[in-house]
Amino acid sequence: AGIKGLLSAEENLTWLCALHQPAGREAIWQALAEVGLRGFEDVPCHTLSAGQQRRVALARLYLNPPPLWILDEPFTALDKHGVAQLEHHLALHCERGGMVVLTTHHSLTEKPLGYRELDLGQRAA
Structure with missing residues (x-):
């Protein structure tokens, strides 16, 4: 999925966006809400299910695609x-x-x- 397990969903998206075009916290939270992960922003990704980890990765498509x-x-x-x-x-x-x-x-x-x-x-x- 291209995400780091020790980072939270928000941290993963912050890090990935910083490589191209930084995104603010509100945009990241909105992207996570779009993929059904509202409330999981600060959860380490290694504790998420495979489907939730996939959703974190796909949330990138909602941020400066x-x-x-x-x-x-x-x-x-x-x-x-x-x-x-x-x-x-x-x-x-x-x-x-x-x-x-x-x-x-x-x-x-x-x-x-x-x-x-x-x-x-x-x-x-």
């Missing part, structure tokens, strides 16, 4: 609500002019505008 997202199996360890929420956020990003390249075993139910699929299983010879 770059135009191109490259995601590897972003739906792993997410519950149904988390999957639906991520699908919606991916579609919204594309509607706003962004682009998403992702690998997944998950079939999208909400397909972004301009959706294209490459099934590598069908390409193997």
Whole structure:
């Protein structure tokens, strides 16, 4: 997930944002709320479930998102609500002019505008 277990969710996002464009505490808390982690801001990430850790990592997409997202199996360890929420956020990003390249075993139910699929299983010879 690209997060440090000894840091809290807020500390992880603060550190990751500092690499590109710093984000304030309110923005970080809002991003955590968007992924369903309100109240977990100061919890060390090593104590979170795999799904919660994935949500911390995905909260980065709510903070100064770059135009191109490259995601590897972003739906792993997410519950149904988390999957639906991520699908919606991916579609919204594309509607706003962004682009998403992702690998997944998950079939999208909400397909972004301009959706294209490459099934590598069908390409193997």
